[in-house]
Amino acid sequence: xxxxxxxxxxxxxxxxxxxxxxxxxxxxxxxxxxxxxxxxxxxxxxxxxxxxxxxxxxxxxxxxxxxxxxxxxxxxxxxxxxxxxxxxxxxxxxxxxxxxxxxxxxxxxxxxxxxxxxxxxxxxxxxxxxxxxxxxxxxxxxxxxxxxxxxxxxxxxxxxxxxxxxxxxxxxxxxxxxxxxxxxxxxxxxxxxxxxxxxxxxxxxxxxxxxxxxxxxxxxxxxxxxxxxxxxxxxxxxxxxxxxxxxxxxxxxxxxxxxxxxxxxxxxxxxxxxxxxxxxxxxxxxxxxxxxxxxxxxxxxxxxxxxxxxxxxxxxxxxxxxxxxxxxxxxxxxxxxxxxxxxxxxxxxxxxxxxxxxxxxxxxxxxxxxxxxxxxxxxxxxxxxxxxxxxxxxxxxxxxxxxxxxxxxxxxxxxxxxxxxxxxxxxxxxxxxxxxx
Ligand code: UGA
Numbered sequence: 001x002x003x004x005x006x007x008x009x010x011x012x013x014x015x016x017x018x019x020x021x022x023x024x025x026x027x028x029x030x031x032x033x034x035x036x037x038x039x040x041x042x043x044x045x046x047x048x049x050x051x052x053x054x055x056x057x058x059x060x061x062x063x064x065x066x067x068x069x070x071x072x073x074x075x076x077x078x079x080x081x082x083x084x085x086x087x088x089x090x091x092x093x094x095x096x097x098x099x100x101x102x103x104x105x106x107x108x109x110x111x112x113x114x115x116x117x118x119x120x121x122x123x124x125x126x127x128x129x130x131x132x133x134x135x136x137x138x139x140x141x142x143x144x145x146x147x148x149x150x151x152x153x154x155x156x157x158x159x160x161x162x163x164x165x166x167x168x169x170x171x172x173x174x175x176x177x178x179x180x181x182x183x184x185x186x187x188x189x190x191x192x193x194x195x196x197x198x199x200x201x202x203x204x205x206x207x208x209x210x211x212x213x214x215x216x217x218x219x220x221x222x223x224x225x226x227x228x229x230x231x232x233x234x235x236x237x238x239x240x241x242x243x244x245x246x247x248x249x250x251x252x253x254x255x256x257x258x259x260x261x262x263x264x265x266x267x268x269x270x271x272x273x274x275x276x277x278x279x280x281x282x283x284x285x286x287x288x289x290x291x292x293x294x295x296x297x298x299x300x301x302x303x304x305x306x307x308x309x310x311x312x313x314x315x316x317x318x319x320x321x322x323x324x325x326x327x328x329x330x331x332x333x334x335x336x337x338x339x340x341x342x343x344x345x346x347x348x349x350x351x352x353x354x355x356x357x358x359x360x361x362x363x364x365x366x367x368x369x370x371x372x373x374x375x376x377x378x379x380x381x382x383x384x385x386x387x388x389x390x391x392x393x394x395x396x397x398x399x400x401x402x403x404x405x406x407x408x409x410x411x412x413x414x415x416x417x418x419x420x421x422x423x424x425x426x427x428x429x430x431x432x433x434x435x436x437x
Contacts (some may be wrong), residue, residue, distance in 0.1 A: 005187065006030040008081030008118075009089060010106040012071065013040045013160065015328070016123055016154050017087035025063035027188060031070065037103055038073035045071060052354055054350055055162040076113045083119045083187065084110050085145075087154075090124050096269035100126050107134055111143040120147040121184055122331060125207050125267055127274050131174065131200035150175045150184050151200045153207035156215040156262065159325030170194045174203025183325040208274070209226055211267040213283055216243045217252040218259045219291035225255035225436025235436030236418060255436045257390060257416035260297035260333035261322035265292070265436040267332045296333055299416055301342045301435060303386060311345030314409075316380040319391025319417075320352035327354040333416075335391045338368055348372070351380040353393050381407035392417035405430050 007024050011017040012033025021033035034042055039052050039417055047064075049057050062212050063069035070077075071108075078084055088102035103124050110120060122131055131151045138144045152173035156164035171189045175181035181197040189195050225235040235255040245251030259265065268289055271426070275282040300310075322332035329335065338348050349372040355361040374380035377396065381387050381404050389396060398418050405411045411430045413420075418434040425432035 004029050005083060005399075006032065007187070008078035008082045008084040008110070009033045010075075010078070010084060010086050010110060011035065011102075012087070013037065013044060013125070014087055015051065016088065016156070017055065017085070018050065018167055019053065019156060019184070019278075020062070020085055020087060020123065020154075021162040022059040022063055022069055024067035024188065026059055028068065029187070030062070030068055031063070032077055033069065033071050033184045034075055034078055035071070035073060039173065041071050041073040052291060053161050053323055059162060062080055064087060074224065075109045077110075078110055078118075079114050081118060083121060083184065084390050085121045085123050085152075087123045090126055090270075092266045092267075092269055095273065097273045098125070098127055098266070099269040100124075100130055102183055103130070104134060104137060105140065107139065107147060107149070108143065111138060111141075112148040116128075117148055119150055119180055121150045121152045123152060125153065125211075125263070126151075127270055128201050128204040128208065130204060144397075145305060148175075148180055150180055150201070151203035152184055153203055155207070155210065158328055159323060160356060165199060166190070168193055170196060172196045172203050172206050174198050174200040176200070200421065208267055210270045211264050211290070212271050214252050215259050215264045215268050215292070216288045217286070218254075218264075219288040221253045222258060223291050223433070228436040231361050232426065233436075238436075254418070255296075256418060257299055257333050257337070257435070259291040260331055261328065262330040265289070265331060296336055297340070298435075299388065299390075299414060300335050300344065302345070302414055303341070303388070306414075306431070307385060309345070310341060313346045313385045314383065315341055315346045315348050316374070316377075316384040316387045317341075317348055317350045318352075318377055318380065318387065318389045318409075319393060319395055320350055320355045321391050321393075324391060324393045327352075327360065329363060330390075335367070337388070337390060342368070349374050349380045349384065351375075351377050352391065361365050378403055378407050383409050385410040386412040386414060388418055389415045389419060390417050391411070401425060401428055401430065 009017045009021040012021050013035040021031045025031040074432050076436055086103055086106050088106050089300055090098040090100055093099050107120055131149050135149045138147055171185050173181040173184050185195045228235045239253040242248050243253050255435055320329050320334045351374045405428055413432045414431050415434045422432050422437055
């Protein structure tokens with residue numbers, strides 16, 4: 001039997017890295033996941049997952065048990081890997097520019113610890129031009145012979161990452177030569193999945209443009225939602241009606257408190273920086289960001305319109321994660337909304353099915369000062385002046401609304417994710433307001 005490629009993953013305990021490592025191991029590749037954070041490596045060796053992702057824990061256990069998935073805190077252990085995936089973060093700098101320093105550091109570390117050449121595949125989302133700059137950076141350090149740079153952007157979503165890996169919408173590989181690009185695409189491209197082999201720059205920009213387009217769809221529908229509230233239309237019906245046109249499609253047309261999380265906003269800001277650097281205007285994309293920021297403030301303004309001065313008001317917030325099926329609160333919309341409520345003088349109790357404390361949300365103790373963490377939506381609602389729904393967790397759709405009404409001291413529900421039907425709550429005597437309904 002032909003020996004399967006050994007793959008290395010840098011940033012192997014992050015969201016993209018761990019999904020990549022476990023899914024490739026499941027396909028039969030020996031996967032060596034390297035992470036600089038040795039305590040996270042110790043934890044996973046004791047079978048403690050660094051985050052929640054549906055279906056991932058079982059896959060990690062299975063592939064560790066069958067000897068295909070390995071974890072290490074030593075970069076030298078990647079020496080035997082023919083392909084090394086770089087899955088490190090590219091957080092936003094205050095200017096909005098993506099900080100690619102971890103990517104450069106990772107590539108250099110990998111190159112310095114090998115004698116032969118590895119295909120080094122950049123999965124991290126990087127500004128257009130980065131792969132070319134990394135190749136020049138390696139050249140300057142006489143390391144080009146040890147690392148051939150390839151761009152292979154990742155399109156998976158948190159919360160459905162394992163499924164997205166198995167059923168990708170497309171595989172995009174950017175490389176200077178077709179031969180190396182084909183090798184990477186050949187590692188995993190299920191039948192029927194389109195494969196696009198292209199240049200570094202095209203691959204990098206496809207990733208940013210995809211996220212910017214998704215963000216634009218959300219801001220578009222959120223803007224139409226504003227008008228719906230004024231003219232008596234229902235945004236859910238509007239979304240359905242326009243989404244039936246196959247040229248538009250029904251995805252990413254759910255109105256709410258806007259997009260958040262570690263990717264869409266950061267990538268949009270990074271793209272805007274790229275426009276600035278190119279001395280070109282991007283009015284449309286600036287508006288996408290602006291609409292999204294306004295949307296968050298709108299929740300607080302709606303609450304003020306109902307309750308007046310928020311000083312001393314007690315508010316329950318359901319949902320801390322930036323979307324359901326994840327315990328990720330990084331750049332979650334819930335954080336700025338809660339902070340704004342706190343600075344308006346309200347006291348806040350939060351509930352999230354997966355995050356029961358600042359520690360579980362990987363938040364610093366003083367990130368949300370004075371906020372109480374409830375063990376159930378009902379304890380969160382007990383004695384409160386309003387309930388805000390900020391994340392569309394499936395369990396919230398099944399809430400006993402009579403019980404919620406009895407818990408609240410003021411029967412007011414602001415639903416930032418449109419999980420309920422207005423009529424249903426109003427019949428129960430709950431003052432209910434969704435977004436664009
Ligand atoms: C996003 C992209 O969807 C992935 O394709 C991409 O690979 C990933 O970023 C990345 O760059 O790594 P993700 O951030 O996991 O994935 O989450 P999304 O499902 O895109 O949701 C982002 C935000 O938009 C969430 O806050 C969600 O609640 C919100 N959203 C989504 C809406 O408000 N309305 C919608 O119709 C859809």
